[in-house]
Amino acid sequence: MSTIASLTASPPIADRRAEPSTAVAVRAVSKAYPGVEALREVSLDCPAGRLTTLLGPSGCGKTTLLKIIAGLIKADAGTVEVLGRTVCGPGPERAFVFQDFALLPWANVVRNVAFGLELRDVPKSEREAVAAHYIAEVGLKGFETKYPHELSGGMRQRVGLARALAVKADVLLMDEPFSAVDEQTRRKFQEDLLRLVAQERKTFLFVTHSIEEAVYLSDRIVLLSRRPGRIWKVIEPDLPRTLSPDQIRREPVYLDTVEAIWQNLRQYVE
Amino acid sequence: MDILGYRLPASASLLLWAALWELVGRLGLTILVPPLSGVVVRLAEIVPTETFQDALLITARTFAIGVAIAIAVGVPAGIAMGRSAIVDRLLLPWVSLFVSAPLSALVPVTMVLFGFGETTVVVTVVLFAIWIIILDARAGTRNISPSLVEMAASYGAGRWQAFAKIYLWAALPEILAGIRLGLVRAVKGVIIGQLLVSVIGFGYLFEIYSSNFLMEHMWALLLVLFAAAFTLDATLGRLEKRFDYYSAVRG
Ligand SMILES: Nc1ncnc2c1ncn2[C@@H]1O[C@H](COP(=O)(O)OP(=O)(O)OP(=O)(O)O)[C@@H](O)[C@H]1O
Ligand SMILES: [Mg+2]
Numbered sequence: 425m426s427t428i429a430s431l432t433a434s435p436p437i438a439d440r441r442a443e444p445s446t447a448v449a450v451r452a453v454s455k456a457y458p459g460v461e462a463l464r465e466v467s468l469d470c471p472a473g474r475l476t477t478l479l480g481p482s483g484c485g486k487t488t489l490l491k492i493i494a495g496l497i498k499a500d501a502g503t504v505e506v507l508g509r510t511v512c513g514p515g516p517e518r519a520f521v522f523q524d525f526a527l528l529p530w531a532n533v534v535r536n537v538a539f540g541l542e543l544r545d546v547p548k549s550e551r552e553a554v555a556a557h558y559i560a561e562v563g564l565k566g567f568e569t570k571y572p573h574e575l576s577g578g579m580r581q582r583v584g585l586a587r588a589l590a591v592k593a594d595v596l597l598m599d600e601p602f603s604a605v606d607e608q609t610r611r612k613f614q615e616d617l618l619r620l621v622a623q624e625r626k627t628f629l630f631v632t633h634s635i636e637e638a639v640y641l642s643d644r645i646v647l648l649s650r651r652p653g654r655i656w657k658v659i660e661p662d663l664p665r666t667l668s669p670d671q672i673r674r675e676p677v678y679l680d681t682v683e684a685i686w687q688n689l690r691q692y693v694e
Numbered sequence: 695m696d697i698l699g700y701r702l703p704a705s706a707s708l709l710l711w712a713a714l715w716e717l718v719g720r721l722g723l724t725i726l727v728p729p730l731s732g733v734v735v736r737l738a739e740i741v742p743t744e745t746f747q748d749a750l751l752i753t754a755r756t757f758a759i760g761v762a763i764a765i766a767v768g769v770p771a772g773i774a775m776g777r778s779a780i781v782d783r784l785l786l787p788w789v790s791l792f793v794s795a796p797l798s799a800l801v802p803v804t805m806v807l808f809g810f811g812e813t814t815v816v817v818t819v820v821l822f823a824i825w826i827i828i829l830d831a832r833a834g835t836r837n838i839s840p841s842l843v844e845m846a847a848s849y850g851a852g853r854w855q856a857f858a859k860i861y862l863w864a865a866l867p868e869i870l871a872g873i874r875l876g877l878v879r880a881v882k883g884v885i886i887g888q889l890l891v892s893v894i895g896f897g898y899l900f901e902i903y904s905s906n907f908l909m910e911h912m913w914a915l916l917l918v919l920f921a922a923a924f925t926l927d928a929t930l931g932r933l934e935k936r937f938d939y940y941s942a943v944r945g
Contacts, residue, residue, distance in 0.1 A: 496844050514848045526845035530863050540849040543859070591849065 480648030760819025772831025822883030830872025834865025
């Protein structure tokens, strides 16, 4: 592994503990669709309270892996443990944020955000109070009674994020959540996400196509190889989080990590 | 419609045809077509009678019960077919067969099974209405975006919750379209059923009028039925439009 990334350095921000426990442990997971081998013996760890990114060429099985962890797809072989328990289906300790938002078009923002709680039969007043809190948290105050088609893509994804936060899951699984929003919104989103990671002490597992986004956001980046997806490299960018976003993006450690990952991925493009 | 630069309302063409009917009737070309004015007079005459009221009541009741059964069974069946490959493989051949089959031919069979009464008419209504309701509910369910289904699963929705809180609503535009078509078919069903059973409701009246060559009565009855079917369809069409807004945005 290159010198710009280190597996042992302690994170610079105090509330990120030096030795986090493992929240998600994937052990030798394989998965084949009819005629397509998507994942081959993938093993990885996501440290608790941190943001781990899955990065890899298109079609390498990132979504498949995330859905296996979510319990939406069954693996052919291998196991997934979340917070020490083996996954055999969806569970309340995990929440999924969908690339295409997956909001209920006939429900307003409050009902959408509260929907996970509604499915758990939480009383209406209680779940709407929780929803109101997270609607404010993701910066959608004032849009409570709007319907999804009245919102921009970025705002819809905030609803999706608030819905995932409202069920108070410990692990958030996000499949390219920002790919459908414009660059400005994306930057704003990234800042909000970093704040959430620091504040909510949840474990985030994040899929993205963007090397810059991965490096900027992640405590740990898992590089997957081309299909069938295997673990190619694990990189831990150690960014000085105390600096401003623009300063971070000019830091040598940021630029070098981006460059190193690009060199790794380039083999697939050429 | 524009005539000589004047803008005519849509009902103008209806007036034109009414006038033509009156003319043909007055010419006395055939006993089958009495003048419209006579029919209208007869209409005002028979509507308040007890026989007519009874017939109307029976027709409305059998229609409502039949439609209620067709919806209550058809929508869940269609959704189940849309969600489950096994159920679909099991039921689709039958549904496709019946949706285009000449169902009037089956009415005598239901008559043998259920006797000469309201039950047969109700069964006929169900038989006419249910298949298109099933097919449309199925199509709507198959259109539901896969991520919505995954969302329900990932947030722990049970079968019943997913049905009542997601599938039903996501497929609602198609379901309503199916119900609308089903109702139009149900009108056919209730009339054909009554005509063939011919001892209850409007079927009974038709039987009396036609065997006594009471053409004005016949036409009056037909006007009532056509108007009722048209109003029903228009009302549902308007209802359907109100749900259109999210069928475009549901993705
Ligand atoms: N339901 C399915 N049936 C058959 N093949 C599938 C199915 N889902 C995914 N695949 C295939 O499996 C491979 C991995 O898919 P997956 O969606 O996990 O990749 P991905 O890394 O998320 O890709 P992308 O970056 O494009 O989102 C792809 O080649 C895809 O075509
Ligand atoms: Mg994907």
